[in-house]
Amino acid sequence: MVRLNFFTLFRLELGIRNIDVEIEKEIKLSDLLYLAEKKANKKFVHKLIDNNGNLLSSAIILVNGKNVHHLQKLETVIKDGDELALFPPGGGG
Amino acid sequence: MANELMDVKALRINLKTGDIKQENIDMELVKKYLGGRGLASKILKDEIDPKIDPLSEANKLIFANGLLTGTAVPTAGRYMVVTKGPLTGTIASSNSGGFFGAELRKAGWSLVIIEGKAEKPVYISIKDSDVKINDASHLWGKTTDVTTDTLIDEFGEKNAKVACIGPAGEKLVKFAAIINDKARAAGRTGVGAVMGSKNLKAIVVKGSERIDVMDKAAFMDAVKSKVDLIRKDPITGDGLPKLGTKVLDSIINQSGLYPTKNFQFGTFEYVEEVNGEALVNKGYLIDNKACYACPIGCGRDVVLPNGRKGEGPEYESAWAFGADCGVKDLIAISDANFMCNELGLDTISAGTTLACAMELYEKGYLPKEDLKNGPELKFGSSESLLYYLKKIAYREDLGDKLAEGSYRFAEGYGHPELSMSVKKQELPAYDPRGVQGHSLEYATSNRGGCHVRGYMISPEVLGVPEKLDPQSLEGKAGWVKIFQDLTAVIDSAGLCLFSSFALGADDYAELINVGTNFGLTTDEVLKIGERIWNLERQFNFEAGITPDEDKLPERFKEPLPDGSQKGSFSHYEDLLVEYYKARGWTNDGIIPQEKLKELEIA
Numbered sequence: 001m002v003r004l005n006f007f008t009l010f011r012l013e014l015g016i017r018n019i020d021v022e023i024e025k026e027i028k029l030s031d032l033l034y035l036a037e038k039k040a041n042k043k044f045v046h047k048l049i050d051n052n053g054n055l056l057s058s059a060i061i062l063v064n065g066k067n068v069h070h071l072q073k074l075e076t077v078i079k080d081g082d083e084l085a086l087f088p089p090g091g092g093g
Numbered sequence: 094m095a096n097e098l099m100d101v102k103a104l105r106i107n108l109k110t111g112d113i114k115q116e117n118i119d120m121e122l123v124k125k126y127l128g129g130r131g132l133a134s135k136i137l138k139d140e141i142d143p144k145i146d147p148l149s150e151a152n153k154l155i156f157a158n159g160l161l162t163g164t165a166v167p168t169a170g171r172y173m174v175v176t177k178g179p180l181t182g183t184i185a186s187s188n189s190g191g192f193f194g195a196e197l198r199k200a201g202w203s204l205v206i207i208e209g210k211a212e213k214p215v216y217i218s219i220k221d222s223d224v225k226i227n228d229a230s231h232l233w234g235k236t237t238d239v240t241t242d243t244l245i246d247e248f249g250e251k252n253a254k255v256a257c258i259g260p261a262g263e264k265l266v267k268f269a270a271i272i273n274d275k276a277r278a279a280g281r282t283g284v285g286a287v288m289g290s291k292n293l294k295a296i297v298v299k300g301s302e303r304i305d306v307m308d309k310a311a312f313m314d315a316v317k318s319k320v321d322l323i324r325k326d327p328i329t330g331d332g333l334p335k336l337g338t339k340v341l342d343s344i345i346n347q348s349g350l351y352p353t354k355n356f357q358f359g360t361f362e363y364v365e366e367v368n369g370e371a372l373v374n375k376g377y378l379i380d381n382k383a384c385y386a387c388p389i390g391c392g393r394d395v396v397l398p399n400g401r402k403g404e405g406p407e408y409e410s411a412w413a414f415g416a417d418c419g420v421k422d423l424i425a426i427s428d429a430n431f432m433c434n435e436l437g438l439d440t441i442s443a444g445t446t447l448a449c450a451m452e453l454y455e456k457g458y459l460p461k462e463d464l465k466n467g468p469e470l471k472f473g474s475s476e477s478l479l480y481y482l483k484k485i486a487y488r489e490d491l492g493d494k495l496a497e498g499s500y501r502f503a504e505g506y507g508h509p510e511l512s513m514s515v516k517k518q519e520l521p522a523y524d525p526r527g528v529q530g531h532s533l534e535y536a537t538s539n540r541g542g543c544h545v546r547g548y549m550i551s552p553e554v555l556g557v558p559e560k561l562d563p564q565s566l567e568g569k570a571g572w573v574k575i576f577q578d579l580t581a582v583i584d585s586a587g588l589c590l591f592s593s594f595a596l597g598a599d600d601y602a603e604l605i606n607v608g609t610n611f612g613l614t615t616d617e618v619l620k621i622g623e624r625i626w627n628l629e630r631q632f633n634f635e636a637g638i639t640p641d642e643d644k645l646p647e648r649f650k651e652p653l654p655d656g657s658q659k660g661s662f663s664h665y666e667d668l669l670v671e672y673y674k675a676r677g678w679t680n681d682g683i684i685p686q687e688k689l690k691e692l693e694i695a
Binding site for chain 2: 007008009011012047056057058059060062064065066067069070085087088089090091092093
């Protein structure tokens with residue numbers, strides 16, 4: 001099982017704090033995100049991935065605390081037991 | 094009277110003699126420094142001896158609008174207060190939004206230069222060219238909200254704008270703020286104490302002239318294109334309007350950079366009680382609020398269950414009274430923020446100074462008898478926040494010592510290392526151990542501990558304009574230099590830093606050029622930023638602040654004990670020489686004469 005935790009606008013607009021996704025084997029991050037979107041029955045991936053299928057530089061996806069921009073981005077391999085934190089682009093100061 | 098963008102005027106007011114003069118600023122100087130932070134810093138450096146006591150009569154206090162303040166350019170509502178700061182001894186410039194700056198520009202004034210000290214409390218009233226110094230004895234001791242309402246009423250202009258100090262500024266608290274429009278703060282560096290030292294309680298202003306530009310059609314086209322960029326950007330068009338700056342709590346906590354209990358930890362176990370999502374879900378947030386000409390609207394209109402209402406808390410303020418003090422009570426945190434606005438205190442320094450006192454107390458360095466029967470200064474005590482804030486503002490009991498800021502306070506108890514400050518100004522809400530570029534920016538900031546002189550969190554955490562690895566050192570010195578220089582431009586143009594999530598250096602150059610006949614390239618605009626940065630640095634050097642003070646508290650050489658950055662520590666010292674080199678300084682951080690000449694400072 002992989003847990004996806006939603007924060008900031010995701011939490012407010014989707015109305016969910018987290019969802020758990022069962023995976024049978026290791027899976028690419030992009031595949032997991034679409035799987036999770038289907039399970040949640042709510043659209044959120046478009047705030048993380050652009051129309052060309054690229055991860056937005058300001059999308060924040062942490063896998064076990066590590067930002068996937070510094071792992072393999074959307075190709076990052078997700079394993080059973082991993083925990084993700086998802087944030088749409090955000091900033092302040 | 095005509096009010097042209099290319100007509101930059103200063104009011105020079107001597108509070109000792111009562112002289113009020115009007116001056117025209119040479120446009121060549123404006124082309125070199127733009128306005129706001131840059132232009133006022135140049136004037137301050139030319140006119141005062143950097144070695145003076147900041148709270149002496151010899152100091153000057155300059156209210157400075159940016160070049161574009163008061164125009165239709167998006168976010169062009171910012172003004173700066175520039176002076177020699179009492180907290181750090183450095184040049185101090187503190188930036189604020191709201192409507193005061195734009196109103197002052199509409200009255201025809203880009204700068205108000207305050208000199209001398211009034212014999213008794215006064216306020217300044219400005220109605221276009223009608224400028225007066227008035228008795229303020231009936232306002233002395235009043236909070237900023239009462240002062241603002243009273244002055245607007247007395248002035249007889251319900252749309253007049255007020256910038257004033259509260260009791261904290263009057264009592265010369267070293268981190269006293271100047272508050273305009275009741276809830277917007279020129280918060281940092283103690284500019285409120287300088288205003289208090291001059292017996293100046295407030296400035297009330299009403300302007301009646303819109304600002305004209307040469308080619309209005311081209312100007313408005315540029316304005317529209319930038320507004321579109323800001324509205325379409327997911328941060329400025331979506332995240333900030335909906336969650337305000339508190340969109341950051343969860344991001345920074347999950348990133349392991351959320352300073353907790355005086356920077357002892359990088360995550361806060363009760364973050365879900367106090368984050369931006371909680372402010373919405375608990376029903377405290379009523380609406381968002383925008384400053385002058387701002388399409389973002391990141392301000393928060395909040396009503397608490399106890400009936401107290403006001404603006405905020407912003408991310409920094411809520412963190413300072415929340416995680417940094419270990420407090421999980423969002424009502425008390427919000428109340429502390431309101432209280433700081435009313436008393437005229439900088440929230441970051443106030444919260445971080447209390448956090449420092451809590452650590453000193455819990456470690457046994459601050460004896461109980463010094464609390465004078467006040468609540469115990471324990472991490473997590475919301476009661477102590479509200480109690481000691483008031484004590485600080487009025488300099489009563491322990492508050493008198495706390496009013497000196499965390500560095501002097503901790504030093505007085507023999508443990509200056511427990512002050513989380515740089516150049517004696519308290520650090521804001523990002524633990525530098527997990528973000529190496531931001532760590533360097535803290536160490537080299539010209540006004541002491543500060544996040545808005547080169548906000549490296551943007552690329553290192555938020556991925557804007559691109560995502561950099563926060564732990565990598567490669568190229569970071571150059572990034573910090575460019576961010577610092579560009580920020581000086583934005584501050585001097587009179588725009589909000591948040592515009593930079595959507596706009597880049599080319600956009601700012603376009604906005605500056607379209608309103609003027611300057612015809613500057615983007616590189617020339619960045620050179621202006623570099624000039625301002627070097628001028629500030631040189632002021633500090635002449636004031637006796639040497640490069641030895643480009644340093645962080647020792648705590649940040651120890652690894653973070655928790656969170657996703659566990660084990661990380663700050664490598665800023667490894668970046669310093671590369672940074673000095675990128676700036677064209679000596680390896681010891683001194684600006685060589687040739688560099689000053691190249692930048693036309695010397």
